[in-house]
Amino acid sequence: MATTKQNPKAKSKKSRFRRISDWLHLWLGITSSLIVIIIAITGCIFVFQKEITETIHRKEFFVQVPVNPKTLPLSVLTANAEKALGNGKKIGFLSTYKEPERAWEFGTFKGGDPKAFFYFDAVAYYDMVLVNPYTGKVTLVSDYKYNFFNIIKMLHWSLLINHPIGQQIIGWSTFIFVILLITGMIMWWPKNLRKSNFDKSFKIKWKAKFKRVNYDLHNVPGFYAMLICLVLALTGMVWAFKWFQTTVYVVASRSITPPPLVTGKSDSTQTSIINPFDIAFEQAKQKFKDADRIGMSPAIGGGSAVIYASGYRGGETYYDYDELQFDQYSGKLLNRRNYSEKNAGEKIIGMNYDIHVGAILGLPGKILAFIASLIAASLPITGFIIWWGKKKKKKTPAAAETK
Numbered sequence: 001m002a003t004t005k006q007n008p009k010a011k012s013k014k015s016r017f018r019r020i021s022d023w024l025h026l027w028l029g030i031t032s033s034l035i036v037i038i039i040a041i042t043g044c045i046f047v048f049q050k051e052i053t054e055t056i057h058r059k060e061f062f063v064q065v066p067v068n069p070k071t072l073p074l075s076v077l078t079a080n081a082e083k084a085l086g087n088g089k090k091i092g093f094l095s096t097y098k099e100p101e102r103a104w105e106f107g108t109f110k111g112g113d114p115k116a117f118f119y120f121d122a123v124a125y126y127d128m129v130l131v132n133p134y135t136g137k138v139t140l141v142s143d144y145k146y147n148f149f150n151i152i153k154m155l156h157w158s159l160l161i162n163h164p165i166g167q168q169i170i171g172w173s174t175f176i177f178v179i180l181l182i183t184g185m186i187m188w189w190p191k192n193l194r195k196s197n198f199d200k201s202f203k204i205k206w207k208a209k210f211k212r213v214n215y216d217l218h219n220v221p222g223f224y225a226m227l228i229c230l231v232l233a234l235t236g237m238v239w240a241f242k243w244f245q246t247t248v249y250v251v252a253s254r255s256i257t258p259p260p261l262v263t264g265k266s267d268s269t270q271t272s273i274i275n276p277f278d279i280a281f282e283q284a285k286q287k288f289k290d291a292d293r294i295g296m297s298p299a300i301g302g303g304s305a306v307i308y309a310s311g312y313r314g315g316e317t318y319y320d321y322d323e324l325q326f327d328q329y330s331g332k333l334l335n336r337r338n339y340s341e342k343n344a345g346e347k348i349i350g351m352n353y354d355i356h357v358g359a360i361l362g363l364p365g366k367i368l369a370f371i372a373s374l375i376a377a378s379l380p381i382t383g384f385i386i387w388w389g390k391k392k393k394k395k396t397p398a399a400a401e402t403k
Helices: 016-046 049-056 074-085 148-158 164-188 195-202 210-240 242-253 276-287 344-350 352-356 359-395
Strands: 093-097 104-111 123-131 138-143 293-297 306-312 321-327 333-337
Touching (some): 016 148, 016 164, 016 359, 049 148, 074 093, 074 104, 074 123, 074 276, 148 164, 164 210, 164 359, 195 210, 210 242, 210 359, 242 344, 276 293, 276 306, 276 321, 276 333, 344 352
Antiparallel strands (some): 093 104, 093 293, 104 123, 306 321
16 A cells, blocks of 8 residues: 655745745634624715715705806705704704706704613714705705615714724724735735736636636735725724824824814803804805805804804815814904914824825726725635635645555
């Protein structure tokens, strides 16, 4: 009976660093795979939520512009939105648009049980209303608490868990994903750039057997999407971990001390005039002539609370805006802070959302974020198939016996 033996020199020896890297990639990948898939799929779905929503409700989001367009006072439109909501709900924030055919958006939010474990119990209501700014007609009332894309966003944010543990699970899974990207690159890196290695690293061999195609689907798209996936993961960690956000701020601003925020105070001793909210909005329009949209927030409560107005440059991005504060009783301008006054740390933190969803690069950026998220969702699946195939192979005899 003869037994074939493997040549010990046939196998290339791996360094300790490489063995550790491979081990981390395998077991961290297995333990975090389900959460990574959820994060990636929900992120992938959310990227085009604006385009999808506006396509489905096009008649509600876009209105007929009259020959001589003149918008109704903001206080009238706000009252119409509150009437449509009913139950004494008050508008807490709204967006007006420079684009003449767009309906204006009015929103209201009230928290539920702060100790609730799940998201739905932690929100009493969250509603959005679309109003035609020329006629005052309400075109849509939406229960945003149960809106499909909002649920997707909260799954992405915290697995619909209101407790801090939800974001911690998401945050540490994202942190592990960063390690997987790095260790994956170490595993992918070709030993030399001969054509055979080049093709294996940069091309998918579609005509090969399933096992090889799956292997290529794990390695090749993973390489091409790595940098974008890394950006998406790191921007996600900015929200998940206060220490990481602080680190980003300190590195960017080169300062550990945030700038003082100046908040004006309304003068409650003066007699309130009629519609100071309208006066504040008219001033905001004059100050924000270059803004694509203006966000307004009525003063919450009495006392010294102020009216806020934000002028956003960009139809969908949120980072580039100037802010005004107005007296809630007179509509008098109290304070202005421009985007140009912010330090580098404030600017990079302010860009975080727009970078995370790809909107900072417009439609091309969102397409890149969508593709990278889709690839990220596939990596745990293809990686598991590779591992399972190797596991099954180990169960078969390592050497053939002949008689």
